Amino acid sequence: MNFEPYFPPKMLTLISTYQCTAACPNCCFQCNPQRTERLTIEEMESIVEYCAKKFPSIELVVITGGEPFTLGSDLYAIIKKISSFGKMSRIVSNAYWASSYSKAVDIIQKLQDCGLTEINYSTGDEHQKFVQYDNIINAIQAALDNNMAVAVNVESALNKDFKSDILYKDTKLSKYLKDKEKYPIFRINNGKWIEKQSTVNEKGNFSYTTSIDSTCTSILTNICISPDMQYLSCCGFFNIKNKYLNYGFVTANNLETIHKKQFDDILKLWLYLEGPLKIAQSINRYAKKELIKIENKHMCEVCNLILSNEQFIDMIKSNISKELPRLILKYDICRRIENNSKYLAYEKGK
Ligand code: SF4
Ligand code: SF4
Structure with a gap:
């Protein structure tokens, strides 16, 4: 019998915008409040619809950026659309909107009504120059109290002061960390964070040794679309800049062809x-x-x-x-x- 020569993709990632409420100096896309590039709601909806129909293997659609909450009502609309195809969805955010617990609960519940299944928060030294640590705590508690899956990615490099241990030791989080049965979906990760060469310690950049056996889990399995509708081969740090990972402008006519072409x-x-x-x-x-x-x-x-x-x-x-x-x-x-x-x-x- 014949098997397809390519793997079906498992994930769709929409880098929905380069606009962000923060301006972390080492942001991989150099996002900031002044940037205006973003996918329109029509573009996001058409990509989601096309991929859901063409690739039933896609289980999860990730909305990242920049800061997806700057999309306003379009963020709620795209989560609803993803959910209408029976797909799981994840938002990646800096939690600037969680200035109080009650505000955060209100937002989480609205997103949950639209079908959101998971939320990821990013924090660390650079993020906390723009978004307070308390926002992250409010956002984590609001999501977990509403049974939503949560992952926190902490900037991890050799020279960082804020470490994931601070979250592990925070008494406000202890009940969620202790009760794995009730909160099985709470993860704290030492996340990817790559600094510009000028700030890199000569020993290297990343404080957590990558195993020699680590394979790339993004390439070939994740369809990634940039705010200017470029098809990117992965969601890695250098996907925009590296011409080898950027397949150029994507349309409904070439998306499937590009995905399959990568396997050559x-x-x-x-x-x-x-x-x-x-x-x-x-x-x-x-x-x-x-x-x-x-x-x-x-x-x-x-x-x-x-x-x-x-x-x-x-x-x-x-x-x-x-x-x-x-x-x-x-x-x-x-x-x-x-x-x-x-x-x-x-x-x-x-
Ligand atoms: S919060 Fe995230 S997207 Fe925004 S500037 Fe910082 S690293 Fe970039
Ligand atoms: S840059 Fe992209 S292809 Fe390379 S390892 Fe990172 S995710 Fe994989």
């Missing part, structure tokens, strides 16, 4: 199958010296180092035949597993 590219498959750290190791092996240092670097940093360097890409091209047998075998197994539901349906229908 062995480097994208390699990122998915083995991750950028393993690719960097291979480059170092080809060169017989450490051209790329991976210690204390975030996976996306290493990825960007590789994808934006012509010399590394040429080295990969010259040596890819050594990697191909292993990668093709892994890819074949993966695409069979990823398409497994289709296979099971076929078996059942026989």
Whole structure:
């Protein structure tokens, strides 16, 4: 029997706007209150509708930015639309709107009525110059008290003062952290945070060692659309700037073609199958010296180092035949597993 040569996507991410109430110096998209780029409600609705119909495999639609709450009533409208297709939805926010617990409850309940299933908050040293810590606490409590899934991403780099421990030790959060049965959906993550080179400690940027075996879980499985309707291969930090990850303007006519086209590219498959750290190791092996240092670097940093360097890409091209047998075998197994539901349906229908 034939399996599709590509994996069906699992997630749709709409970078709904570059406008933000904050202006964190190391924001990966350089968002701030002055920026005006955003997806219109018509654009967001048409992408959601198209993807829901074309890719039933998509389970979750993420609305991120910038700050999605600057979309005003359009944010509630797009959550309703996502829910009308039976999909889960997640908003990623800095919680500027949660200036009091009661305000936060009001907003969370309205979003819940529209069908929102999960909310993520970002905080840390840079965020807290613009949004107070108390807002994050109000926003967490409001969501958890209404049984909504919550994840908090804390800026994590070597030189940070605010650490996730502060949240773990906050007495206002202890009941949620202790009672895993009642609040199973509360996560605190040491999140991705990459600083500009000028502020990077020479030891490296990321304080949490990325395992050499970490693979990229975004490329090929996540359809990501920017506020100017660019199709991005992943939701990583360098997706806008890196031409290798940016497929240009997307329409209903080319979205499916772009998604499938990515599977013709062995480097994208390699990122998915083995991750950028393993690719960097291979480059170092080809060169017989450490051209790329991976210690204390975030996976996306290493990825960007590789994808934006012509010399590394040429080295990969010259040596890819050594990697191909292993990668093709892994890819074949993966695409069979990823398409497994289709296979099971076929078996059942026989
Ligand atoms: S809150 Fe998030 S989107 Fe806004 S400027 Fe900071 S990092 Fe960027
Ligand atoms: S590892 Fe590379 S492809 Fe994957 S999310 Fe990061 S930048 Fe994107």
